[in-house]
Amino acid sequence: MGLPLAGLTFLAAPTDLQQEKQGGAGMWFAARELLHGLGATVVHRQAAEDPPADVIDPAPTVDPPSALAWARSGAMALTGPADGAPLAPDVAIMERLDGAMAVFRLLAATRGQRVDVDAGALLGERAAISGLTRGGPRSAGGGARLLPTRDGWVAVNLARASDLDLLPAWLSIAGNDHYQNHPVGPWDAVTTAFARLSARCVVSQGQLLGLPVAEVAQPESAARDEQARARGQRFPFAPFLLDGIPIGGVPPGTGHRPVPSTKPILVVDLSSLWAGPLCAHLLGLAGARVVKVESVRRPDGARSGPKMFFDLLHAGHDSVALDLHTPEGRAALIRLIGRADVVIEASRPRALTQLGINPAELLARHSTLTWVSITGYGRTGPWCQRVAFGDDAAAAAGLVAVGPDGTPMFLADAVADPVTGLYAAVAALACVVGGGGHHVDIALREAAGSLLGTRPRLPRRDPGARWSPVSVSDSDSGPGLDGDRTGGWFVDAAGARAPVLLPRHRTPPGTASTLGADTARVLAELAGSRPG
Incomplete structure (x- = not known):
């Protein structure tokens, strides 16, 4: 089929081109690269020209x-460390994320929608709502650790109660049977056991038990391991696969078959936690109607987390709850999918198979459907069944910070989750604008790894940045510079100075629906049946 935006042209203003020549428009380099990867043409308009009616002129x-x-x-x-200055890796992370958000805004504009969301703020919204802080090798959420092994480092995520339940078995496999009697706690037992094992051994044993554990990989090595090769990836990572091929390697196709901007978009969201719901939330901001579908027996675990964060991502969405263990519940789900323009799911392949859902068959049956699969390592390849969450998936790509002594530290809060949510939303909206009929396969590891660009090794602490604590003179020099809002630090780089702002969050536009509150109405309207 080719690429979704083939035949669509975007205009860059002359001021943008001038800034690119000066090296100050990394965001537009990233946006242009993403647009090209999706099949669009990007041209530069001369100063005296008026833009044609069918193109978009990005603001400088x-x-x-x-x-x-x-x-x-x-x-x-x-x-960075909990008891020291924060860290900035020497890699253009925000430029790439701002570029992705710029593309999302442009695509939303083709449908007459204005989206005003700051890409950087997405990284810290959960932390801002929950009051999370940096912990260095301990994740902001507290459930993950970066631990040394005999020959490297691993990221271990024990955020679920079931993960802790599996620790005795894991440590027993590792040759440490003293977990129950350890005088301090589980993390000390794990640290002691892993120090004498290889990173590969730790990961293989943990993944065998279904635990989210990953080796902290050098970026170039990650993009060339057996999983990356099986998925057609190469260094640097592409953020997602489109119809089984990494973006940038897909033939352009024959042309663009746009969906009328007035046609409503229906999104059926089967995902949970953060990345998938963020994708659905952003599509909702772009004008889509979102129907969130959950299992009555296993609803979204985020419902038991901070209510404000759940409201932020789900307010305004319909809530449908089905018993997917019954034929009637599975049939209702299939009927809903048959009405969807976009389906978002974050299940490992075997879970969909157990439900009798085959994305390839559904895409063949519904030519305008866009299917978005979000997993830790991708829907294909030898690691397709591996478990991953945002912190450990980022570490598996090499997206970590490195302290002055070489110790790896987690970057932001479960950074792979919001990064994946943003890229998934860009890909989904591009497919809708192009008429649908595509499968977006996005892995947390690959989306996170794409932010590293061509950096082959773990990003160092930015050598051009200097940190200093907020002083009394800083606090008195103007509004917004108090230690409470800056987190107590300033950073100097390239002759400029900026406060290290604390993470922030938007105000939820309303309250999320209770579980299944809209089931009867939505099924009567869209699935032609009452719930089974």
Whole structure:
């Protein structure tokens, strides 16, 4: 079929081109690369020209130094040791995320929608709502650790009660049977056991038990391992696969078959936690109707988390609850999918198979359907059944911060989750604008790894950045510079100075529906049946 935006042209203003020549528009480099990967043409308009009616003219922008952009996003305050200065990796993370958000805004504009969301703020919204802080090798959420092994480092995520239940078995396999009697706690037992094992051994044993554990990989090595090769990836990572091929390697196709901007978009969201719901939330901001579908026996675990965060991502969405263990519940789900323009799911392949759902068959049956699969390592390849969450998936790609002594530290809060949610939303909306009929396969590891660009090794602490604590003179020099709002630090880079802002969050537009509140109405309207 080719690429969804083949035949669509976007205009860049002359001021943007000038900024690119000066090296100050990394955001537009990233946006242009993403648009090209989706099949669009990007041209530069001369100063005296008026833009044609069928193209989009992006507003000019100037990118700050990478360290300053990271500081202003709120993510820097979540990166680094708990008892020291925050860290900024020497890689243009925010430029790439801002570029992705710019593309999303342009695509939303083709449908007459204005989306005003700051990409950087997305990284810290959960932390801002929950009051999370940086912990260095301990994740902001507290459930994950970066631990040394005999020959490297691993990221271990024990955020679920079931993960802790499996620890005795894991440590027994590792040759440590003293977990129950350990005098301090589980993390000390794990640290002691892993120090004498290889990273590969730790990961293989943990994944065998279904635990989210990953080796902290060098970026170039990650993009060339057996999983990456099986998925057609190469260094640097593409953020997602489109119809089984990494973006950038898909033939352009024959042309663009646009969906009328007045046609409503129906999104059926089968995902949970953060990345998938963020994708659905952003599509909702772009004008889509979102129907969230949950199992009555196993609803979204985020419902038991901070209510404000759940409301932020789900307010305004319909809530449908089905018993997917019954034929009637599964049939109702299939009928809902048959009415959807976009389906978002975040299940490992075997879970969909158990439900009798085959994305390839549904895409063949519904030519305008866009299917978005979000997994830890991808729907294909030898690691397709592996478990991953945002912190460990980022570490598996090499997206970590590195302290002055070489110790890896987590970057922001479960960074792979919001990054994946944003890229998934861009890909989904591009497919809708192009008429649908595509499968977006996005892995947390690959989306996170794409932010590293061509950096082959773990990103160092930015050598051009200097940190200093907020002083009395800083606090008195103007509004918004108090230690409470800056997290107590300033960063200097490229002759400029900026406060290290604390993470922030938007105000939820309302309250999320209770579980299954809209089931009867939605099924009567869209599935032609009452719930079974």
